[in-house]
Each structure stands twice: as C-alpha cells, then as structure tokens.
Amino acid sequence: MRIVVASRFFKTFIHPTYRAFAFYPWVFVRSADLSSNSQIVRHEQIHLAQQRELGIVLFYPIYVMEFLLRLIQTRRGYTAYRTISFEREAYGHDHEPDYLKERKWCAMWRR
Numbered sequence: 001m002r003i004v005v006a007s008r009f010f011k012t013f014i015h016p017t018y019r020a021f022a023f024y025p026w027v028f029v030r031s032a033d034l035s036s037n038s039q040i041v042r043h044e045q046i047h048l049a050q051q052r053e054l055g056i057v058l059f060y061p062i063y064v065m066e067f068l069l070r071l072i073q074t075r076r077g078y079t080a081y082r083t084i085s086f087e088r089e090a091y092g093h094d095h096e097p098d099y100l101k102e103r104k105w106c107a108m109w110r111r
C-alpha cells in the first residue's frame with residue numbers, strides 16, 4: 001500500500017466531506033495529517049483488500065451500482081453511501097487493529 005497526499009486533487013475534484021479513497025494499490029488522502037490516522041488508513045486498507053479480491057474493473061462498477069440501488073431505496077445520499085456492502089464492512093471494522101489479519105474472503109458479502 002502506498003499513501004499519496006493529494007490535497008490539490010481533493011480540493012478540485014472531491015466533495016469536502018471525503019477525506020480519503022482507495023484505488024488499488026494506492027490510498028489517496030486529502031492532507032498529510034490523515035496519512036497517520038490509523039482508523040482512516042485501516043478503512044482504506046479494507047477497501048484495498050476488497051479491490052484485490054474483485055479487481056478494480058469489478059469493484060468500482062459494483063460500488064456505483066450498489067450506491068444507486070441504495071439511493072433509490074433510501075432516497076438519502078449519505079445513508080445510501082453508508083449502506084453499500086463495501087462501506088458497511090469498512091466502517092464496521094476500521095477501528096479493529098487486527099481485522100485485516102483475520103478477514104475472510106469477500107467479507108463484504110458475509111454476515
């Protein structure tokens with residue numbers, strides 16, 4: 001994993017509420033201080049694990065399609081985002097330091 005501080009890119013293209021995103025094998029963060037925030041880094045590492053399993057070619061289309069389905073269901077952008085399978089797994093475990101050591105295959109779709 002490589003962490004890239006991309007302040008200008010975030011300022012220009014990314015909504016102010018987003019602090020980081022994963023694009024295998026990189027994690028892009030809005031500011032340098034975020035690269036030492038272990039919960040944010042772990043959250044993005046979980047997305048990297050998901051992307052390793054599915055490949056970028058499947059991960060992003062599935063992510064966007066699930067977001068749109070959740071948006072239709074919930075009619076709320078933030079709720080739709082938080083209920084995407086990939087985000088449920090990442091938010092559900094980004095506070096657990098050892099999560100990635102014990103994570104199961106395609107854990108985003110397991111209950």
Ligand SMILES: [Zn+2]
Pocket residue numbers: 043047086087090091
């Ligand atoms: Zn996330």
